[in-house]
Amino acid sequence: MFSNTPPWPLRLHLIGASIKVNYEPIPPAAPQAHYPLSFAQRRLWVVAQRESSAQPFNGLDVYRLEGILNPAALSSAFMTLLERHESLRTVFVMSGGEPVQRILEVSDTGFSISYEDISDLPDRETQLSRFMQQLQERPFVLSEGPLLRVSLLRQSSTQHMLLLSIHHIISDEWSMQIMVRELLSLYNAYSDGLSSPLSPLRIHYKDYSEWQRNTIGAGQFDTDRKYWLSRLSGDLPVLALIPDHTRPSVPSYRGDQLQFIIESTISSSFRTYLDSRGATLFMGLLTVVKTLLYRYTGQQDLIIGTPVAGREHPDLEDQIGYYLNTLALRSYPSGEDSFNTYLSQIKSVSLEGFAHQGYPFDHLVEELGVGADLSRNPLFDVAIILQNIDVNHGHSLHMHGISVTAEHPELHISKGDLRFQFVEQDGNISGSIEYNTDLYRKERIEDMIQHFSSVMKAVVEDPEIILRKISYTGLIDDQHIQQQYAGFTTDLNTEY
Known part of the structure; x- marks a missing residue:
């Protein structure tokens, strides 16, 4: 979504370097009403304030699903993701003249999957391309959210297109790989009547942003x-x-x-x-x-x-x-x-x-x-x-009873x-x-x-x-x- 082919492996091995650090866990931030932005988020927020176009900030991932889909399991999987990852329910508001992160409860995000039936429309592929372009160009309101939009387009009883649009301020390509991997794992479990197979997360993005500013301020870098x-x-x-x-x-x-x-x-x-x-x-x-x-x-x-x-x-x-x-x-x-x-x-x-x-x-x-x-x-x-x-191709994209293909619009x-x-x-x-x-x-x-x-x-x-x-x-x-x-x-x- 951040480019036409997923740059998942932006790790040190791209240049053969190996950096070893002494491991010290990132501590959870103390509970508060809002949290500081990371340095990267702050610059992106500043740029977003002066840009009228949504294009540089909106990412779009598209997946073709072929098979009998369980919409209830898909919806439950997304709701679990929002509960699991605070960044997916974060908005950006002003406090004391500074932009800050505010973490919402899932019920306050307004998130839901948008369902569209395009099975009876003529020239469905053209309509699909137009829908994807409109979704990618639709701006997000950083202070309101949700900053993740999901659309499910029904082309027939066995064919659907899953569209994920997200603002870069809460995600990057690595994040999208994690999201899709966990989404499919949750969907498969819920389709089988099982509970979530994912272990709880120890920290969240707010903890990182606080840790980043503290370590920079303390001269550790x-x-x-x-x-x-x-x-x-x-x-x-x-x-x-x-x-x-x-x-x-x-x-x-x-x-x-x-x-x-x-x-x-x-x-x-x-x-x-x-x-x-x-x-x-x-x-x-x-x-x-x-x-x-x-x-x-x-x-x-x-x-x-x-x-x-x-x-x-x-x-x-x-x-x-x-x-x-x-x-x-x-x-x-x-x-x-x-x-x-x-x-x-x-x-x-x-x-x-x-x-x-x-x-x-x-x-x-x-x-x-x-x-x-x-x-x-x-x-x-x-x-x-x-x-x-x-990583989001071939056998790694597995949904029970469904063939999944990543598209690159x-x-x-x-x-x-x-x-x-x-x-x-x-x-x-x-x-x-x-x-x-x-x-x-x-x-x-x-x-x-x-x-x-x-x-x-x-x-x-x-x-x-x-x-x-x-x-x-x-x-x-x-x-x-x-x-x-x-x-x-x-x-x-x-x-x-």
Whole structure:
């Protein structure tokens, strides 16, 4: 729902890092009328106040159910989830001039499943697409809730579509995986006349947000804080990639996504090469993307963002809530460096960044004093995501007597300028570029995909090639494209 393929595995193993911490349980917060927001929630709340569009904040998961459905068991399963996870019955109100969390009783949430019978409608698939789009675009009222909406569309006696719409301030993709897994477990138990098979939760999101603020205030993350403030010191680069259209003063989040597949021989050779360098696939893909941006712009200072699960504390693995954190990975390409050299730099940057992932990105943005430019994301315009597990597919989606298939509707949104998304399955690398259609034309992104593939092919053939000599068009001279793409050139006007 947060992208067209679930990024469940945003764990440290994406870059091969292993961080061991001394386990200290997160303590339950003292009972009170309301609780502080986490740093990530606060920034999202602030952005939501100034945005008229619901699109960047609403997620949508869609599942096709084929078989005889037990609606009563499904309803009971959802009500149990609301009782079990306080975040699903949280609203955000003002107290003393500050936004706070308020936990409602289940009976006060107003939650219920919306049932729609579309079996008699002509062109049901078109009607279904329209319904999904309307649900995704319908704004939530943070101060009222509920911030989870569930719709069940009946297509026939044995065919239903289950739609889950949720505001990001109470959920992330990891959370949705937990929700669906527990939902199916509860449904199966209730269909068989059994009680809930789930063990009670020891803590909830409010406990995390209180713990986060207390630990930050006590200086327990000072090492991480000092690392990021040092890493992001000085003049911060703004990507000098000229868009096809004038950048709006306020982002609309209108977007699209183009898919691509890397040739299997290149995928295999690239993987073998990375293994020989002691680098992970994430490191390699990040280096290729940054090399392409360098070749476009000539900039010798680049920042790309990547999301992490934000659940390095063991107590958070089974929680539903907005835990997602972001790393701003800064590196310094040089035209005289070989790809091997630049990969080594990216490897170090990645390992260091993930080793210091505990510090909240949103708090870091405030401390750096960036984010005043409302037309773009703070710190970076380009993000990269590697997804290598898809847990909500196949045998993991099991409902008694029902075949469950996860659908991935096209939502036509983009949360930033450019998002490079990759997945590895059976040794093959595929990907997509999510792009802001207010900035870029489809043809430009199609070219970008070809250029990315050309860079990967070039470095597989010769990892010692220096960056300024990597051709992304397959031509000897790429400068005619560079002049169109770059806002300035500092390292490109070198004789080939």
